[in-house]
Amino acid sequence: MAILDVQGLTKRFGGLTAVNNVSFSVEKGAILSVIGPNGAGKSTLFKLISSFVVPTSGRVNYNELTITGLPPHEVARRGVVRTFQETTIFKEMTALQNVIVAHQLRCRASSFGIYFSSAAARADEERFRESAIEILDYLGLSTVKQMLARNLPHGHLRALGIAVAMAAEPKVLLLDEPFSGMNVEETEAAVRLVRGIRDRGVTIVLVEHDMSAVMRISDKIVVLNFGTKIAEGTPVEVQQNEAVIGAYLGQADEEIGH
Amino acid sequence: MGLDINRLTPRAGNGGTGAATENDRLNRGQKLRFAAFVLILLVAVPILLGRSPYFITVLTNAAILSFISLGVWVTFSIGRMNLAQGAFALVGGYAGAILSTRYGVPFWFCLPLAGLISAVLGALIGWPVLRLKGVYFAMTTLSLTEAIRLLALNGGDLTKGATGIVNIPRPGAIDIFGLTIVHDFNGADPLPFYFLACALLLLGLVGVWRLSTSRLGWVFRSLRQNEDLATSIGINVAKYRVIAFAVCCFMGGIGGAFFAAFHQNIYPATYTISDSVNFMLYCFLGGLSYIFGPVVGAFLLVVAFELLQAVQDYQALIYGILMIACMLWLPNGILSLGLRHDGKGKDGRG
Numbered sequence: 001m002a003i004l005d006v007q008g009l010t011k012r013f014g015g016l017t018a019v020n021n022v023s024f025s026v027e028k029g030a031i032l033s034v035i036g037p038n039g040a041g042k043s044t045l046f047k048l049i050s051s052f053v054v055p056t057s058g059r060v061n062y063n064e065l066t067i068t069g070l071p072p073h074e075v076a077r078r079g080v081v082r083t084f085q086e087t088t089i090f091k092e093m094t095a096l097q098n099v100i101v102a103h104q105l106r107c108r109a110s111s112f113g114i115y116f117s118s119a120a121a122r123a124d125e126e127r128f129r130e131s132a133i134e135i136l137d138y139l140g141l142s143t144v145k146q147m148l149a150r151n152l153p154h155g156h157l158r159a160l161g162i163a164v165a166m167a168a169e170p171k172v173l174l175l176d177e178p179f180s181g182m183n184v185e186e187t188e189a190a191v192r193l194v195r196g197i198r199d200r201g202v203t204i205v206l207v208e209h210d211m212s213a214v215m216r217i218s219d220k221i222v223v224l225n226f227g228t229k230i231a232e233g234t235p236v237e238v239q240q241n242e243a244v245i246g247a248y249l250g251q252a253d254e255e256i257g258h
Numbered sequence: 259m260g261l262d263i264n265r266l267t268p269r270a271g272n273g274g275t276g277a278a279t280e281n282d283r284l285n286r287g288q289k290l291r292f293a294a295f296v297l298i299l300l301v302a303v304p305i306l307l308g309r310s311p312y313f314i315t316v317l318t319n320a321a322i323l324s325f326i327s328l329g330v331w332v333t334f335s336i337g338r339m340n341l342a343q344g345a346f347a348l349v350g351g352y353a354g355a356i357l358s359t360r361y362g363v364p365f366w367f368c369l370p371l372a373g374l375i376s377a378v379l380g381a382l383i384g385w386p387v388l389r390l391k392g393v394y395f396a397m398t399t400l401s402l403t404e405a406i407r408l409l410a411l412n413g414g415d416l417t418k419g420a421t422g423i424v425n426i427p428r429p430g431a432i433d434i435f436g437l438t439i440v441h442d443f444n445g446a447d448p449l450p451f452y453f454l455a456c457a458l459l460l461l462g463l464v465g466v467w468r469l470s471t472s473r474l475g476w477v478f479r480s481l482r483q484n485e486d487l488a489t490s491i492g493i494n495v496a497k498y499r500v501i502a503f504a505v506c507c508f509m510g511g512i513g514g515a516f517f518a519a520f521h522q523n524i525y526p527a528t529y530t531i532s533d534s535v536n537f538m539l540y541c542f543l544g545g546l547s548y549i550f551g552p553v554v555g556a557f558l559l560v561v562a563f564e565l566l567q568a569v570q571d572y573q574a575l576i577y578g579i580l581m582i583a584c585m586l587w588l589p590n591g592i593l594s595l596g597l598r599h600d601g602k603g604k605d606g607r608g
Contacts, residue, residue, distance in 0.1 A: 050490065076492035084490070090483040093476075101476045105492035111501070114473045125473065168491040 003028040003203050004080070004172055009048050009058035011041075018044040020227040021058070026172070026220075031194065031204045033214045036224035037247060042207040043085075045224065046174055049205070050082040051075040062172065077105055079171030083161045083178070091150040095141055095160050098149055099132035100125075102167035132167060139163045139193065155186055159193070166197070173197065175206040179213045191217050215239065223247065299456045304449065314448045318520065320560040321455035322513050325462045327540040327552035329509030332466060334546050335475065336502040337482030338388065342399035343510045344534035345406035346376045350511025351518040351528060352410060355423040358519070365429035365443075369515050376511025377504040384503035385496070403534045410526040422525030426518050429454070443519075451520050458516065459553070462509060467549050469505065478502055532574065539577060542584055545591020554592055 002025035011019040019041040026032045034042050047053035049060050051072040059068040067075050076082075090098045106128065107114070109121035136145050139159045144152060149160060158178065165173060178194060179187045191213055198204050208214050214221065215235040223231040223238060225247040231238050238244055299321075307313040326347055333340035350372040357363040357371060387398050410417045417423070429450075431442040443450045469475055477498050480488040485495050518524040537552075540559065544551030559577075563570060588594065 052486070052489070071494075072489045073492050073494050076490055081492075082490050084487065088484055088487050090480050090487065092483055093479065097476065101473075101480050102491040104473075104477065107473070111474060115468060117468075117472065121473065164487070164491060 001028055002026060003063060004049070004205065005061040005064075006045075006049065007059050007061065009045065009060065010056045011044055011048055011053060012056045017227050019048060019055075019224075022222075022224065022227075022229045023058075024222045024229065024232055026203055026205055028203055029198065029201065030219040031198055031206070031217055032220045032222065033218040034205065034207045034222045034224060035209075035211070035214055039226075040224040041227035042224055043176065044227075046082060046176055046207055050080060050174055052082070076168055076170075079169070080174065081165045081168045081170035081172070082174040083165045083176055085176045085180070087154070087157045087161075089149045089157055089160055089164065092148065094146050094148055095136060095152065095156075095163075096129075096132055096145040098160060099135055099163050099167050100128050102164040103128035103131060105168050106131075128167075132163075135163050135166050138196075139166075140189075154181065158182075158190070162193070162197075170202055172203045172205060175204060175208075177208055178206055179208055179210040182210075187213050296460060299460070300453070304452070308449060311446065311448050314452045316561060316564045317557075318448060318452045318455045320557045321452070321459045322516050322520075323537070323540065323560060324553040324556040325455070325459045325516075326510050326513035327537045327556050328459075328462050328466050328549075329506035329513075330537045331541050331546070331549065331552045332469070332478075332502050332509075333506045334541055335470060335478045335482060336499055337485075338391070338499075338503075339393075339396040339538065340399050340503070340506060341396050341531070341534045341538060342380075342383075342402040343506065343537040344529035344531065345399075345403040346380055346507040346510030347514035347517070347533070348403075348406050348410060348524075348526070348529040349379055349507075350376045350514030351524040352413075352417055352423070352514075353511065354515030355426050355518045355524045356416065358427050359423055359425070365427065365519050366432060368519070369512055372515030373508040373512040376514070377508035380507025380510075381500050381504045384500050384507075388496070388499040388503055400531060400534065403529070403531050407526050407530060417526070420526060422523055422528075423518075424523040426522045426524070428522065429519060448520075455516065455520075458512065463549060463553070466505075470549060474498070474501070536577065539581055541591075542581065543591060545593035547590055548593040551591050551593055558592070 004026040006022060006024050009019055009022045010017065022041075022045060024032070034045060036042050044053065048055050048058075048068075051060075051067060051070055051074075055068060059066050061067070062075075062078060062080055065078075067078060067080065070078075090101065093101065103124075107124055109118055109124050112118075114121045114124075133142070133145070136142050139162060141156060141159055141163060144156055149157065152160065162173075162175070162178070175194065179190050182190060187210060194204060194206070194217060206214075206217075218235055221231075221233065221235055221238045222229060223241070223244050225243075230243040230247060231241040233241070303314075303317060307317070326343060329346075330340050330343050353372040353375040354365075354368040357368045358365060363371070383402065387395065387402075390398055411419055413419065428443040429440075431438050432440040441450070470478070477488070477493055480493060481495055481498060481502075489495050514524075514529070517528070536559075540555030541552045542555065543559065544553065544555035548554075559580075563573060569576060584591070
């Protein structure tokens with residue numbers, strides 16, 4: 001069953017069509033990667049799915065309900081949670097505080113209850129703290145949890161970004177370039193991590209440049225070029241697709257070919 | 259160099275140790291300091307200065323200005339530079355004045371009602387305006403202060419235009435079951451007003467401290483540090499922005515209503531743009547990272563200018579210079595000096 005169904009998504013910025021009539025669906029428990037050359041519209045597609053940007057036309061269905069047009073925090077509440085590129089994090093909080101505050105969706109106490117520290121609010125905080133520690137441990141951040149996020153090294157920041165998203169209990173996790181700027185070993189660890197998250201029952205959609213990582217990790221790949229979907233399929237299918245090779249390497253030149 | 263308010267971390271009550279701890283309880287030193295502050299306000303000042311109506315009046319002003327600035331501090335905690343607090347103090351002042359002179363509502367009901375009216379108005383205006391950030395929000399709120407002043411000036415019979423509302427009744431006695439809890443405030447002695455101002459300030463401090471150390475405070479901090487990320491984890495950014503702004507306006511309204519009853523009058527010019535700027539300046543001067551920041555800032559400037567009568571003509575100039583100096587050399591405010599001496603003011607920042 002498709003947990004996420006993208007139907008004819010189009011976004012125009014003035015005269016520029018950033019995403020043009022893109023459709024695909026993601027099976028529950030799968031890892032789907034969106035790849036494409038720079039400026040292919042991958043990031044815009046991400047923002048459209050997470051409702052940070054409103055599409056010009058088309059829609060996104062999540063569990064057969066349309067989430068397009070909902071405010072982005074409401075989309076997150078339903079279970080579609082995005083991460084950001086690079087170092088988008090609460091920099092002036094410790095790693096632990098970052099993850100604790102990200103448990104907002106699981107709050108049972110009302111605002112008044114929180115203010116007056118009701119029993120429900122205290123129970124919430126206790127649960128959030130335990131859960132945050134567990135998430136940080138899982139992502140290999142247990143040694144830095146008391147460090148201010150602004151002082152964390154790059155690799156840890158990326159993991160912290162995922163930890164923050166995990167705290168929101170996503171059903172579908174949208175990862176924006178989770179492997180960029182990583183060396184081979186770091187990428188290997190990150191690939192294992194993403195697989196691990198999938199094995200916890202989270203469906204994963206990721207945007208990525210790192211081809212070798214994408215080929216290893218993905219169940220399905222969607223290829224964008226100039227905002228249009230040019231191919232879709234398993235890693236093997238995509239690798240052999242003429243249009244994809246053309247988009248990445250430039251059109252094969254007949255004369256040189258001979 | 260710009261002053262990036264997003265880098266300043268209100269970390270009320272968590273001790274300022276290296277990596278900000280999640281311990282939101284007051285440590286012993288902070289408890290002692292707060293107790294000392296309460297004792298000075300409620301015991302030492304009345305004993306030492308109780309016979310000088312002049313000084314008591316000055317300190318009453320300082321206490322309520324601190325209270326109003328504390329509201330501005332709350333909007334700083336969501337990353338907005340709020341220059342509309344003068345407007346909401348004016349709204350609260352007029353609300354209190356109109357309720358008491360026209361409808362005979364006792365002061366003790368006017369005070370919370372004025373706060374509520376300001377808060378509701380703040381929420382209505384804040385909903386659209388809080389979408390703006392940085393200098394755009396500051397400019398819009400600045401013009402709001404002027405707009406409310408003009409509204410009061412042209413409010414016809416309701417606000418009585420430039421003549422303002424005068425002869426606002428002073429607070430009456432509070433009787434419960436025939437027992438007088440609070441005597442009425444009539445007479446020339448400003449001491450009752452002083453105690454009321456201190457009570458409001460202490461309540462405000464405790465209230466804001468509670469807010470800032472609860473999950474709500476952390477949500478506010480998350481908004482200041484990154485609204486997109488906050489949205490992505492399901493925080494209703496618009497809602498919490500409005501809550502913070504309404505809290506601020508509530509405090510502005512109460513402060514305004516207090517002053518209206520204290521001075522027994524209110525005019526369109528009671529709060530102007532310069533007052534809005536001053537409320538913000540108090541926060542800056544004391545330190546945006548500290549709940550006590552606005553209190554320190556307000557008391558320091560208000561008392562200093564009373565003592566230095568000779569330079570009062572140059573107040574705007576001196577405030578301007580102070581503001582620039584503060585941003586250049588003391589971006590975390592006066593209170594950051596104290597922490598630096600303890601050797602724990604670094605806050606783990608690079």
